[in-house]
Amino acid sequence: MNFQKTLVLLSALLLSTPAWSQTNQERCGTPARDLLVPPNILSPSDCGYSTNSPNSQYDPTFIYEIPVVFHVIQNTSGSGYLSPSQIQDQVDILNEDFQAMAGTPGSPGTNAMISFRLATTDPQGNFSTGITYTTNNSWFSDSGNYYNTLAWDTNLYLNIYTNTAGGYLGYVPDFPQSGNLVGSARDRVVVAYSAVGYTSGSYNLGRTTTHEVGHYLGLYHTFDGGCGSSSNCYGTGDLICDTNTQSGPTWGCPSNSSSCGNANPFHNYMDYSDDVCMWEFTPEQSNRMRCTLENWRPDLWDAPQGQEVVRLGSPANPDAFRPGQTRPPTAGQVWDPMVDHTAFMPSAVTDMIAISLNSANVYLAPYGTLLCERPFLRTFTNASAGTPFSLSIPAGAGGLTFSAQAASMDSAGQLLLTNALDCVISN
Secondary structure, three states, rough: OOOOOOOOOOOHHHHHHOOOOOOOOOOOOOOOOOOOOOOOOOOOOOOOOOOOOOOHHHHOOOOOOEEEEEEEEOOOOOOOOOOHHHHHHHHHHHHHHOOOOOOOOOOOOOOOOOEEOOEOOOOOOOOOOEEEEEHHHHHHOOOOOHHHHHHHOOOOEEEEEEEOOOOOOOOOOHHHHHOOOOOOOOOOOEEHHHHHHOOOOOOOOHHHHHHHHHHHOOOOOOOOOOOOHHHHHHOOOOOOOOOOOOOOOOOOOOOOOEEEEEEEOOOOOOOOHHHHHOOOOOHHHHHHHHHHHHHHOOOOOOOOOOOEEEEOOOOOOOOOOOOOOOOOOEOOOOOOOOOOOOOOOOOOOOOEEEEEEEEEEEEEEEEEEEEOOOOOOOOOOOOOOEEEEEEOOOOOOOOEEEEEEEEEEEEOOEEEEEEEEEOOOEE
């Protein structure tokens, strides 16, 4: 994709000082959207690259928990080192901001019910602190394809790299909706080491990482596209209607700021304001991030262990377990959610997905899709009525999450997705 953008490279030293920022400089190196991409060419379009359509099914009703690995890159003189406590501070800040935790600087915002934790196992299943350390002068300068060597499976982990960030405070290489990023080694967040956690200067409260993770989850700058069109706020600008249009980024922390005939959203994490000035995502930004997790990063997240999750579907199917069954199911118990397709196909046969934890047999009839998250991913489609499929559960898979998504086929041969349910196996 051809991005036309002038990049202003600044020294790493200036990144941590109040003098950094201001005229003709960029706080964030995330590329602007390529507006030549036709709208709706990528699916699903609820939170597409060039369009947005907030739907209440994405509203926060349960927590998405995202495992994070920090790749700390330093040079041979030791610059760039970050302690585990600094990394944990940054993770705590992400949780404060994405969950609008009471008593924190992010409390005035929207609780998006998105949670972050340092990964406790690596891709091979070994114990991990969720932090790696690498010494390499070139990589410290954000040069070279370091991510090809260091990346953990980007479908399953949020990979955050800390170095000089190429002269920016931070960036992501592209948006998940671009269609060629998710799952590749270059899918990542890069943050200047001097802006991680609690530091000094104007960008001292960890909001750079909050801003960049916002991009990672599909949000654009509040000033994207300038004043844009107020009559088409889901198709222009930042694609969000509850963030006012804005002619350009906000610098510093003004007492007020306006453009495009309205107040600028300079308290929003997706502006360029000083960290002390930022404290919110809006409800529609929250909706878009959750939509991105469902549709563009479906393998990234889990539900916290023990939390019942009823995911998308119409009609809703909250009675996911039969009477008398425990929540969550225990190892060896039969989990047998019924999937109601009648809202879509009144004449359809009764469809059911049954997962037996005893024998690990999976039955789909007559059509369906089963997504099994870590440590394996299998998809079955267009199954014949009554045909069983077997899926072995690895030994010692305590806490494993199954996500079951049912589908029916209409008379035109299109698959119609309905209820999706999660089940956590505990030992």
